[in-house]
Amino acid sequence: MKNHYEWPIEFYKIFLGETMTYSCADFRNGDDTDLESAQIRKMDTILDAIVDQNSKKILDIGCGWGSTVRRAVSKYGVSAIGIDVSGQQLNYCIENSLDNMSFCDLNLYEYNEPVDGICCIESFEHIKSENYNKFFSLCHKALKPNGRLLIQTQIHEENKINFDLLKFNLWCRKNMMLDLELPQMDQIYDMAKQYNFSVEILNVLDRQYYLSVSEWLKRLEDEKELCINLIGQEEYDYFTYVLRKMGELHEKKLLNIYQFLLKKEEDK
């Protein structure tokens, strides 16, 4: 099956909505409860954590369709670079880019100018543990001293790994998301320590993942026929199964979503 990030963009527009954000939204603490507002709220929480009044430039690793990069430039007035591995997503980002934004293939990205902040929103799950050193080394090199890195990721709670979860992980890796590897909390702390970052848990999103996925599934169901025309029956069935199952695992608290805020400490 084709990498699902390369499925037609029209398919993603159906359920991700206007912001084209493909990560857990935050429906809490706001008057507006629609998905778009909840996505913007999530992006603002992240950008508030990594941008301050002196910030000039940020980097988004695994930028997807570029929503956080666009928000950073349009609301926070910084310049922003988005990097990703998906050609289709990068093309969309480039077509929809404004001044002060640039986009680049992650594998071609060469750090040349330090940034004030970095975010990585649910892309860390695609980085294999054998490449964590590469990821943290890039972040450490690219960040200015005292710069902040925000990682929003699903976490396997170590004491809660059960057969159902392991079976699902294996199914995903075999059928749809070949590179999926959900980290454990200790792995984040170990890497942070190794690269001299302090770590704080900014937010635990708990039910927010279930709520986001439920909204995506509702939109997919409402446009089922169109979705099947765009991606095919088997792909639709696999994709909705993955979303439902992920939602269920989050509802059971076997998985959770964390926002880790890491600060690059001055080298000793």
Ligand SMILES: C[S@@+](CC[C@H](N)C(=O)[O-])C[C@H]1O[C@@H](n2cnc3c(N)ncnc32)[C@H](O)[C@@H]1O
């Ligand atoms: C769940 S999406 C999140 C996209 C975006 N951050 C957002 O919030 O809308 C995960 C993204 O990670 C990208 N990705 C896949 N492998 C990656 C890797 N090794 N390093 C960084 N990003 C990767 C995918 O192409 C995809 O755009």
